[in-house]
Amino acid sequence: MPEVRIIAKNFMDMVASMPAMKLDKLYENGFICEAILRSLPPLGKKYVLQLLHIDVPVAAKLLEEWVLPDGYTKHRVAIDRLVQLRVFVEAVDRKNDKTYKLNPTFQKSLQQLLVHGGTLPREPMPSNITVRLPNLEDLEAYALQQWECFLLQLISSSLVEKPSNISSSLMKVFQRRLLSQRDKEAPKLTESGFQFLLMETNAQLWYIIREYISNSEERGVDAADLISFMLELSFHVIGEAYNINSLTDFQRSIIRDLADLGLVKLQQGRKESWFIPTKLATNLSVSLADSSSRKEVSSFSLD
Numbered sequence: 001m002p003e004v005r006i007i008a009k010n011f012m013d014m015v016a017s018m019p020a021m022k023l024d025k026l027y028e029n030g031f032i033c034e035a036i037l038r039s040l041p042p043l044g045k046k047y048v049l050q051l052l053h054i055d056v057p058v059a060a061k062l063l064e065e066w067v068l069p070d071g072y073t074k075h076r077v078a079i080d081r082l083v084q085l086r087v088f089v090e091a092v093d094r095k096n097d098k099t100y101k102l103n104p105t106f107q108k109s110l111q112q113l114l115v116h117g118g119t120l121p122r123e124p125m126p127s128n129i130t131v132r133l134p135n136l137e138d139l140e141a142y143a144l145q146q147w148e149c150f151l152l153q154l155i156s157s158s159l160v161e162k163p164s165n166i167s168s169s170l171m172k173v174f175q176r177r178l179l180s181q182r183d184k185e186a187p188k189l190t191e192s193g194f195q196f197l198l199m200e201t202n203a204q205l206w207y208i209i210r211e212y213i214s215n216s217e218e219r220g221v222d223a224a225d226l227i228s229f230m231l232e233l234s235f236h237v238i239g240e241a242y243n244i245n246s247l248t249d250f251q252r253s254i255i256r257d258l259a260d261l262g263l264v265k266l267q268q269g270r271k272e273s274w275f276i277p278t279k280l281a282t283n284l285s286v287s288l289a290d291s292s293s294r295k296e297v298s299s300f301s302l303d
Helices: 011-016 020-026 030-039 042-051 060-064 069-084 104-116 136-155 168-175 191-198 201-214 223-233 249-260 291-297
Strands: 088-092 098-102 264-268 273-277
Touching (some): 011 201, 011 223, 030 104, 042 069, 060 069, 069 088
Antiparallel strands (some): 264 273
16 A cells, blocks of 8 residues: 655745745745744855845855855755745856845845844733733643644544534645545545644644645635734744734634634733734744754655
């Protein structure tokens, strides 16, 4: 029987798959540029920072001279990633030699962020307004409970005492390739479904988030706006309370779905309501390409 594989793609793989026009729009946000920079391999970060204030194309041969001969493989990995993400714009000069230049939109946004700093669209709410905020330990327990409830609902709603608020249509999106059903028989786990259950939490989360984003157009949601909000959310502070009134209508609908997944906790005060990011939310922009994470998910792939 052929091996069934699930790819647990990271967030940056999803970003790289976006059309060039939408990528450039994302790069108008300095915090997204910082998230991209954080995700790059070490040589990729080095190249971006070295070219940050250079406005002319740099020859590919010159970049190769910046690394020792035994580092060429890492060099190629870094360059390929930069081109995939459109952080580097590839071209050829008059001599038909390959050149690279920083994406102008990415370059300008990152320059402004690093030189002048930046502020998120919202600040944490003052403590005299919020009451009974969970401590970090309780918040982590809440996130785990929400996630486990969602997983049980995903596999079998009959096993869940507290059903998820996620709509049945959206739940079906998540269940694709994980469950199979013939005629009137009860749904059964596919081989992909069994492998999904064996994945560690981070890899499961990436799979679900990927499905959530990949099918956003079916729900009338722009994938670029969704990715932008999620990456922005990763810069919020775990355990701090943020006013829900600071969100757009689109973001409010997203934050409710994220609460069902355990990425945020929603609370209601006397006059105000707020959301509290958990560790799952603040890890959204972290790349799974580092060596420790790769060991955990190397046996899975995403198609």
